[in-house]
Amino acid sequence: MKKTLFTLTAVMLGLMLSSWGYKGHYKINQNMAVSIPEGLSFLKPDWTLSVTFHCSDADNRKDTDPDESARHYIDIDNYTEFVQNGFISPCFDTVVLQHGLAWVIDQGILPWATLATFDSLRAAFQRGDWNQSALFAADLGHYVGDGHMPLHITRNYNGQYTGQTGVHSRYESKMISRYDNQIVYTPDSAILINDVRGFVFSYLYNNYLYKDSILLADQYSYTVNGSYSSTAFTDTLWAKTKNFTLGLMSHASYSLGSLIYTAWVQAGSPVFFPNAIEEIQDVSQIRFVQSFPNPFRKSTIISLESPGVHTSVTLEVYDCRGILIDTLLNQTIPQGRFEITWKPDELDTGVYYCVMKSGGKTSTLKMVLVR
16 A cells, blocks of 8 residues: 555656646747757758657656656755855765765756756767757756746745645646647847856756745735636736746747757767758657646546647557556547547546557556546
């Protein structure tokens, strides 16, 4: 019983720490293409499209890689030196020497995961591995996006210390999903970064300052509407946070573009012929998007992104024993985004798996039903 409870808790924590959700990360990686300079125009559209489609690969790895979750956050205000001076050592070895490896990992290693992925991207550019470079850039975009979500930079990531438990999902998932069509912005043009490590830590420090703005907006929206679950609450939260939320996402796209541009320059500014990018992985494959909300009580929305005009898809739900529970879809879907709502009225609390089959490939996502 304890093992089952621990597993469910771990799944829910991992889902809660999925910064910006798929839609937000998609926007950030997608708008990176606007930021990168003309010198990198040869990366468009296929390479940048791959970076966009793979925007949530890092989140998907949490199910199989026990070390992945720590790469998505840093509880920076648990560092006494940050509270006292406003910064920590950017050197991983130094903070480990000061606090111990286990403690540092427990606080999250987001900035150092970002820097390690930047190094991997630069190395892929150097060896001319354009397919792998796109995947590293997608991961880099995810970590940069996490670093621009203020609740991923604080110990009070879910409002648990201010009586606002659930603020994480209310802000980054529910609100972002509802106002997806209003998240439109043009990021600044990318720059060549002289100090990459300083650049990453600088935006973390700047973005940390917005955590109080989110918490205050959440508190105000509840006070005005008297409910966290109402549409009016989400509307009020968006009205209070829209301007700085768009600013954070715009700066994330700019930061990603600048890091990609810098990695390319540091790699010697390699150039390839247009047909060198034809084999990039999964550009033409349908994308399976994490359901929302998740965990859920009554219903959840499962989204698909189809690059093809007519794509044949089968969508089935299985329980943890592998028994087929429901068939949600067995048809062709049009190009673009396709959404289907699953409402399991008679099922009990538990973990369920949605399996998508399309074009000879199978993808699975985990859904948590809580009664």
